[in-house]
Amino acid sequence: MQHSLAALVLCLCCLSLLASDAAGHAGCGLGAVRHRQDEQLRKLLGPGYQHQQAPRRLQVAAGISFGSSGPPPMTRLQKLLNNSRPANMRITPVYQLEAGYMNAEQAQRLKDVLMPGAINILQQHIKVRIPSFRPIKAVRESIDQYCGDADADVVFKGQGFNGTDQVYYITALNSGSCSDNIIAYTIICHMEPFTYRPNVAAINLCPKFWALAEPAANKQVSALVHEMIHGLGFSDRMYPFLYDSSTGVQYDEVVREHDLSPAPTLSFPRLPLPLPNIAAALPRLPAAFARDRASVNNRVLDADDAAVRSAAAQGSAAAAAGGGASSGEQYNAAAEAAAFLAAAQRKVLFLVTPKLQAYARQYYGCESLPGAPADALSEGSHWRQANINHELMQPASAEDSQRKRISQFTLNFLDDTGWYVTDKTSAQELEWGRNAGCSFVLDGCSSYAASHKNQGYYCTAGQADKDVCTYDSRGIGMCSAIPGTTCFTAKADAEKPLLYCQDAGSFQRAGRGAYASSIAAVGGTVGAASSRCFHTPQQICTGSGNSSSSKEACGGDDGSAVCMETACDKGGKLLVLLRLQGSDGKRDVVKLPCSDGAVLDLPKLLPSKFKRGQITCPAAASVCPTLGCPKGCSNGYCWQGKCYCHLEFTGPGCSQSLVPSPLAGKVAQSLPGQQRG
Structure with a gap:
């Protein structure tokens, strides 16, 4: 009898509550649910199962029986692949909202608008390589079946689902895993026989899903598509099952670890790096804050960030009071969280499958790159945000609040699973880190910033509490941490929302209209389509150096930033456009060449217009392609x-x-x- 293969994969995705109300996702699947997941996989695959490894013919090595006669599983898979005709993915949502918190209006919005939109987006980019040709159901009743918060008896004990390739159970429970800033989480709970493609997943939408600020629709749809892609297999527990679609042979290696080059850590005391990504996924601890690790392996416990933080505060004394197994091994969640966080921040995981590796090397301009950088905190289940930003499958919101994009990083990974065929022509282009070279990924952000003086990705020493240009020079923000790393970049913070040079309203909404006026007074422009951010090593003041004119005006502080119009010539060289008041009272346009990283001393260039001031030219490669x-x-x-x-x-x-x-x-x-x- 065929053995229906079921697996569990957890991904917790969090909402980053920034000052701009930007939505995002944080770290994935740690703690007790992952222990339970591994225990069930060992039951199904045998004691030799280890999720970190991807041995060839895993199902044979693990002793799975598909019957005493007939071709071995890999031969069956190869036959299926040889005869496959990729088709549009048929997706069936199953709503189990009655026991949850959603009101009727929210449920209707989810069913009629958000989920259909997310399905349309997914089908726009992805086809299934081998469509399901039988009902999605367990061949025999699953032992200890588990599908998160969903009731999946139709799959595990019932008639199954006909005429579909993917089933998503949608629940809306305010569970223990919805603590802190979690907006949703996804669990894969069933896989196709022979192909091992995930075909059933449960998505729970936490109450914070509805806290996404306007325009909420694009953020909620984006969050749903993110979760659905996790349900397609973008999760580390699925990596042992990936295979080359041309051979049907599993990859010898999917994930490779790389230690970052050591470098001094930047100090931004106002902006401490938080722990919620880890803590929210760890189990609830008893009063003693210690638990036998074996007992955690066998139970699914509610997550409770407050308990973890309390455990961290009480430290080893509480652990010592705990008792436990005869071996004396204690499981202290807070200690594990702190140790895991520290280790994760010192390393990069690379997904090294063939198409993804080739694209990553081309994107960064680094032929020796192992693969695409993945997030260590989620054990490779997201892209590493310090290196792949604004991507749909990064773990948190983009620091500059830009919309998420589904890029060739995600589409090439899905191609490499062996389960899907994607449309690269529909991919959205990324800009962050493009052609930045090997050191952008292989070195720590501090090392990269120190060796690349004109880079705009990471903050440097002395920029704390300063207005700083975003990496693409479109906006002005404050230096804040990139989730899951020790890197800092320009973004909104709790005190100062992000300012967009192209949007004068962003200055008014932030209560910084006077700042916009001071920029205009020194030749800058806020609100023009070509306006971009320029760093000001020295504050800009108009007026002749030999005059004490009462009309003198100043804009931008030392080490701050201003907005100025830009243009690019036919050769791709950048020009800065200064709008300065002429003798007739009108604003004249003065164009100055602005080479990458050059510091323009305005009094030297225009002595009749400026008393003091300097601006640093952004890289033409980050500005000209966007004009x-x-x-x-x-x-x-x-x-x-x-x-x-x-x-x-x-x-x-x-x-x-x-x-x-x-x-x-x-x-x-x-x-x-x-x-x-």
């Missing part, structure tokens, strides 16, 4: 003269919404600074 986008790109973003649609849009000029009405109009509202070109 000159064709008209009609309001639902997308510009890169190298082409309009790339936001996740929820498609068609000419990105005019067609993939999210059904009535929220299609609301989805079209771009975040400040996102309407480019």
